[in-house]
Amino acid sequence: MDLYHRIETLSLGLITLFVIAPLLVSAKLSLGIERRVLIATARCYGQLLLLGLFLGMIFEIAGFAEIMACYALMCAFAVHHILSAEPSYGKDLIVPTTAVIFLTGFLVTCIVTYFMLGISPWYDPRFFIPLGGMVLGNSMNGIAVAFHRYFQDIRLRKDEIREMLSLGASTWEAALGSIRSAIQAGLIPTINSASTAGIVWIPGMMTGQVLSGAPPFEAAKYQILVFLMILGSVSLGTIGCVLLSYKYPFRNPWCLGGEEDGQ
Amino acid sequence: MSLDIRNFEINPPGSGETKPLLEIQMLELEEGTLYQLTGSSGSGKSLFLQALSGLIPHEGTVSFKGMDRSNFTEYWWRTMVSYVGPIPVLFSGSIKDNILISFSLDSNKTQTRPLEEELRELMNRIGLERWDLNANASKLSHGEKMRVQLLRHLVLSPEWLLLDESLANLDEENASRVLEMLERETMQRQMSLIIAQHNPLSTQNHLLCIMNGTIRGPLSPN
Numbered sequence: 001m002d003l004y005h006r007i008e009t010l011s012l013g014l015i016t017l018f019v020i021a022p023l024l025v026s027a028k029l030s031l032g033i034e035r036r037v038l039i040a041t042a043r044c045y046g047q048l049l050l051l052g053l054f055l056g057m058i059f060e061i062a063g064f065a066e067i068m069a070c071y072a073l074m075c076a077f078a079v080h081h082i083l084s085a086e087p088s089y090g091k092d093l094i095v096p097t098t099a100v101i102f103l104t105g106f107l108v109t110c111i112v113t114y115f116m117l118g119i120s121p122w123y124d125p126r127f128f129i130p131l132g133g134m135v136l137g138n139s140m141n142g143i144a145v146a147f148h149r150y151f152q153d154i155r156l157r158k159d160e161i162r163e164m165l166s167l168g169a170s171t172w173e174a175a176l177g178s179i180r181s182a183i184q185a186g187l188i189p190t191i192n193s194a195s196t197a198g199i200v201w202i203p204g205m206m207t208g209q210v211l212s213g214a215p216p217f218e219a220a221k222y223q224i225l226v227f228l229m230i231l232g233s234v235s236l237g238t239i240g241c242v243l244l245s246y247k248y249p250f251r252n253p254w255c256l257g258g259e260e261d262g263q
Numbered sequence: 264m265s266l267d268i269r270n271f272e273i274n275p276p277g278s279g280e281t282k283p284l285l286e287i288q289m290l291e292l293e294e295g296t297l298y299q300l301t302g303s304s305g306s307g308k309s310l311f312l313q314a315l316s317g318l319i320p321h322e323g324t325v326s327f328k329g330m331d332r333s334n335f336t337e338y339w340w341r342t343m344v345s346y347v348g349p350i351p352v353l354f355s356g357s358i359k360d361n362i363l364i365s366f367s368l369d370s371n372k373t374q375t376r377p378l379e380e381e382l383r384e385l386m387n388r389i390g391l392e393r394w395d396l397n398a399n400a401s402k403l404s405h406g407e408k409m410r411v412q413l414l415r416h417l418v419l420s421p422e423w424l425l426l427d428e429s430l431a432n433l434d435e436e437n438a439s440r441v442l443e444m445l446e447r448e449t450m451q452r453q454m455s456l457i458i459a460q461h462n463p464l465s466t467q468n469h470l471l472c473i474m475n476g477t478i479r480g481p482l483s484p485n
Contacts (some may be wrong), residue, residue: 162318163352163412167365167419168342253319254276 004213016041058125067125071132075102078140086147089248096244097143100237105135108233116225131229134205138190138230139237146186146238147245153178154249171250179246186238194227203227265294265455266315266344266423270323273310285311287323287478290471292457294328294422297449298481300459302473308459309349311473312425315457316346327422338370345421349428351408358386358403359396362414377418385414388444390437406433410441417448426458 019041026033058070079098083090109132114122122128154161157178164174197203198220205226209219271287285307292298302308314321317332317340325332332340342365353361362382365371377385382396389410394403403411409429416424424445430438442458449456457471471480 159348159350160352160354162313162346162348164368165318166316166341166346166348167368167415168338168370169365169368170338170370173368 005211055125055129058129062125064121064123067123067128070125070129071106072102074133074136075105078136081140082144082147085144086151089151089245092248092251093147093245097241100240100244101136101139101143104233104236104240105132105139108135108229108236112225112229131226134226134230135233139233142186142190142234142238143241145189146182146242149185150178150182150242150246151249153181171247175246175250179242182242183238186242187235190231190234194231197223197227265296265328266290266292267326267329268292268315268323269325271314271325272322273307273314273319274322275310282476283322284476285473285478286476290478290481292455292481294455295449295453297446297456297458297468298471299468300457300471300473300478301461302459304461306473307476308473309427311478312346312427312457312459315423316344316425317341318346336370342371342419343421344423344425345416345419346425347412347416347427347429349431351405351412353400353403353408353411356400357397358391358394358400358411361400361411362396362418365415365419371419374419382414382418385417388447389414390440406437409433410437413441413445420452421454423455423457426456428459428461430458431460 019037022037023034025031026037058066075098078101079094082097082101083093086093109128110122112131113119113124113127117127119127154175160177161174193203203223203226206216206219206223209222210216214222268287268290271285271290272283273285274283300308300311310319313319315325317337327335327340327344335343354364356364359382363376366374366376379396386392386394386396391407391410391414394407400408400411409432413426413429430441433441445456445458448454458468469481469483471478472482473479
């Protein structure tokens with residue numbers, strides 16, 4: 001029995017009716033978000049339908065090289081997204097961030113497809129691309145938050161860091177407080193979502209599987225696998241990126257001192 | 264000669280100036296001496312002290328007792344030519360934790376910690392006698408925090424102590440008390456001192472004056 005329930009094209013069109021509510025509210029309260037709502041709706045249709053077509057193509061081809069190229073492209077976008085938020089250190093951070101994102105994402109996804117799910121070949125795009133995407137997306141968010149927190153914290157603690165250095169602290173000793181708070185900030189959203197899943201909300205992937213006809217208990221098992229996979233990759237990615245990059249603010253000592261009279 | 268500074272230049276990035284902010288052909292500073300560094304706001308007093316202690320880059324050479332700075336480790340130089348900033352920095356914990364924090368750093372692990380009596384004695388001399396060593400440091404006033412910060416550097420027995428407007432926020436009585444104590448420590452520990460301050464503290468010290476992008480002096484007392 002095919003449990004998969006298809007969405008009719010007409011329904012997919014009619015669903016835009018939901019957009020009318022925010023548009024009306026926005027117009028009434030002068031929120032000024034009409035344009036953004038319309039653009040978001042258009043992008044949602046465009047990007048996801050294209051993704052559907054693209055994934056369909058990739059699943060057809062299923063060659064190792066194409067899949068890896070696709071994965072590398074996803075990594076490149078993730079790195080670009082992370083570094084566009086930190087323009088001051090952008091260039092210096094490209095190499096460590098790319099290496100960490102690519103390696104941790106790849107390692108975690110491979111372990112899951114090969115050892116845990118026993119997929120053959122391990123790079124079967126039907127598993128590798130969506131799982132890899134979840135890993136990369138979550139790592140990307142964790143690393144972006146951690147970087148943001150780290151560089152902000154270093155700037156705020158400038159006087160304290162200068163004092164530590166004057167007392168003979170190494171770069172590591174002076175930066176440790178900021179390293180800790182950056183890693184915590186990067187991990188907390190993932191930890192929170194893993195610990196509240198199933199009580200506060202039903203995870204998106206599990207919802208998707210149930211809707212497409214999978215037994216809920218099987219879907220739950222998948223979801224556990226995915227959560228722990230994400231927790232692992234976000235931790236590895238965030239810790240790796242912060243540890244490989246913590247010295248960057250210290251390479252330009254003018255960022256830590258150099259203001260006249262210090263007042 | 265304790266500190267020998269030659270062809271020294273400070274060029275802050277992005278200043279748009281072709282001329283260095285501070286340029287020193289030659290400056291020789293004696294050990295066991297208290298120097299006062301004066302100069303108008305923005306003349307480069309802080310930058311000079313920060314560069315001297317290795318916190319920001321500079322051109323030229325600085326040698327200590329005839330040995331170039333490159334002969335010393337970065338950590339040794341920063342603790343021995345020790346910069347004290349204008350804003351007091353306190354860490355969480357007691358006053359004692361704050362004074363002794365440097366001994367928990369790897370580079371100072373082998374240094375001998377001062378005894379509790381010595382700390383008490385230093386607290387009395389710097390005007391913190393009303394405080395218990397185990398009191399929470401966050402309760403201190405701004406001026407008292409500054410003095411705790413000074414003690415934290417003093418207990419490491421630096422060769423040079425570079426104070427950047429550190430006494431500026433103390434009232435006259437406390438400032439002269441701290442100065443008196445520092446003069447005594449300079450003698451006792453064979454330590455040398457540079458105090459950067461807008462207005463000269465007393466006429467009894469050697470004077471260094473930043474004018475027109477260079478340092479004049481040292482001028483002898485009076």
